Each structure stands twice: as C-alpha cells, then as structure tokens.
Amino acid sequence: MGKDVIIACDFPNKKTTLDFLDKFTGRKPFVKIGMELFYAEGPDIVREIKGRGHQIFLDLKLHDIPNTVEKAMASLSGLGVDMTNVHAAGTRDMMEAALRGLTRPDGSRPILIAVTQLTSTSQERMQKELLIDAPLPQVVTSYAQNAKAAGLDGVVCSPLEAGTIHESCGRGFMTVTPGIRFAGAAADDQSRITTPAKAKEMGSDYIVVGRPITKADDPVAAYERCLTEFLDQ
Numbered sequence: 492m493g494k495d496v497i498i499a500c501d502f503p504n505k506k507t508t509l510d511f512l513d514k515f516t517g518r519k520p521f522v523k524i525g526m527e528l529f530y531a532e533g534p535d536i537v538r539e540i541k542g543r544g545h546q547i548f549l550d551l552k553l554h555d556i557p558n559t560v561e562k563a564m565a566s567l568s569g570l571g572v573d574m575t576n577v578h579a580a581g582t583r584d585m586m587e588a589a590l591r592g593l594t595r596p597d598g599s600r601p602i603l604i605a606v607t608q609l610t611s612t613s614q615e616r617m618q619k620e621l622l623i624d625a626p627l628p629q630v631v632t633s634y635a636q637n638a639k640a641a642g643l644d645g646v647v648c649s650p651l652e653a654g655t656i657h658e659s660c661g662r663g664f665m666t667v668t669p670g671i672r673f674a675g676a677a678a679d680d681q682s683r684i685t686t687p688a689k690a691k692e693m694g695s696d697y698i699v700v701g702r703p704i705t706k707a708d709d710p711v712a713a714y715e716r717c718l719t720e721f722l723d724q
C-alpha cells in the first residue's frame with residue numbers, strides 16, 4: 492500500500508455512484524463506501540465497484556461490544572474490501588475482537604484502522620460535550636497507541652495529527668486522513684482541516700476527499716488537483 496487519494500463516494504444510491512465513477516474514464520480511483528451508500532444498497536454495491544477494479548475502503552465505523560463487532564467483521568471479511576474501520580473509542584478489547592473477526596481462515600485480512608476523534612470534532616466540543624480535558628492531539632495520539640497495541644494497521648485522523656502519530660507509533664503505522672479542503676474553501680461540517688498539499692507535508696499516507704471532489708463542477712479535475720498536490724502527479 493502506498494500513498495493515495497481516496498474519494499469518499501457519499502451518494503444515496505448505486506446509479507448516482509456509478510454515473511459519478513463513469514466520469515473517470517480509464518482510471519480507477521481508490522474509493523470509500525460509507526454508511527449512506529452501504530445502508531441504501533447493501534453488500535452488492537461493494538461487489539459491483541470491486542468488480543470494476545477499484546480498491547475499496549469500507550467505512551462503517553463499527554463501535555459496539557467486542558462480541559458484536561467480532562461477528563460483524565466476520566460478516567464483512569468475505570466482501571473483498573481493501574480497508575475497513577472501527578472506532579478507537581470502543582477500546583482495545585473491541586479492536587482486538589474486530590481484528591479476529593476480520594481475519595479469514597487463510598490468515599489474510601483487509602487493512603483495519605481505527606477512527607480517533609472525528610475530524611468534525613473540535614477541542615472545545617470534545618471538552619464540553621465529551622468531558623475529555625486533555626489536548627486533542629494528545630487524545631488522538633493516545634488512541635493511536637492503543638490501536639497499535641491492539642494490532643491494528645493505522646488510524647483515521649486529521650492530517651494535522653499525522654506527524655505526531657508517526658513519531659509516536661512509527662512511520663509504518665498508517666494515517667488515513669479526511670478533513671481535506673482546497674485553500675480558501677468552506678469547511679462545511681469539518682473542524683480539523685487542511686489542504687492536500689499540507690497533508691502531504693505533514694506525512695499523511697492517504698487523504699480521504701468527499702465533497703471537494705463530488706460536489707465540484709468538474710470532479711475529475713478536482714481529483715487530479717488532489718493527485719497533483721498530494722502526490723506530485
């Protein structure tokens with residue numbers, strides 16, 4: 492797995508998604524399938540997009556008791572996705588259970604990463620609403636260390652935290668970073684954001700980009716701008 496741009500296909504149904512992907516003639520971007528699309532279309536949408544040759548990050552952010560997460564991951568393990576996730580706040584026993592559930596009988600499994608603090612969460616809200624007093628980068632790093640101890644491959648975090656996480660968990664521990672906006676663009680509901688160029692500087696392994704591409708007048712050009720800024724391509 493190398494560095495790449497992952498497009499968040501946050502669409503309501505299969506038709507809109509496939510029409511969108513058809514715009515990328517001859518290219519097969521790495522795509523993320525999240526709750527909106529998966530809940531609407533079920534596992535078939537994963538098979539369909541995989542069959543078209545895309546790598547897939549299935550983003551369902553599991554967070555439940557260990558037994559439930561283990562069984563849910565076992566159900567997902569046969570889908571052929573390349574990457575999937577849980578919430579680190581489920582604690583280490585839940586993450587270990589997720590890993591067990593995801594591992595196929597032959598020992599293979601998709602990449603498993605843990606969401607630290609959502610990129611829509613600010614320091615202020617975390618403190619006031621979640622009653623977590625430590626500085627946000629420290630919380631995120633501590634969750635990352637916990638995910639690493641559980642045997643996971645990396646975390647979802649803001650690019651702003653990627654450097655600190657690599658320092659503490661090692662360069663090989665993956666940082667998958669949403670919260671990406673082009674310079675000067677609206678943050679929408681995101682809080683901890685930066686540009687693809689800055690994400691590169693800060694050491695992100697993968698950037699996850701939704702609306703800046705999906706809502707662009709020219710999504711292919713917006714995707715190419717991400718590749719240029721993040722990968723020098």
Ligand SMILES: O=C(O)c1cc(=O)[nH]c(=O)n1[C@@H]1O[C@H](COP(=O)(O)O)[C@@H](O)[C@H]1O
Nearest residue numbers: 499525550608609610647669699700701702
């Ligand atoms: O796990 C994720 O992918 C995720 C974690 C997180 O902390 N923040 C976050 O925005 N995401 C996802 O990344 C995508 C970001 O979308 P945009 O804000 O439209 O670029 C959405 O599909 C979110 O569900």
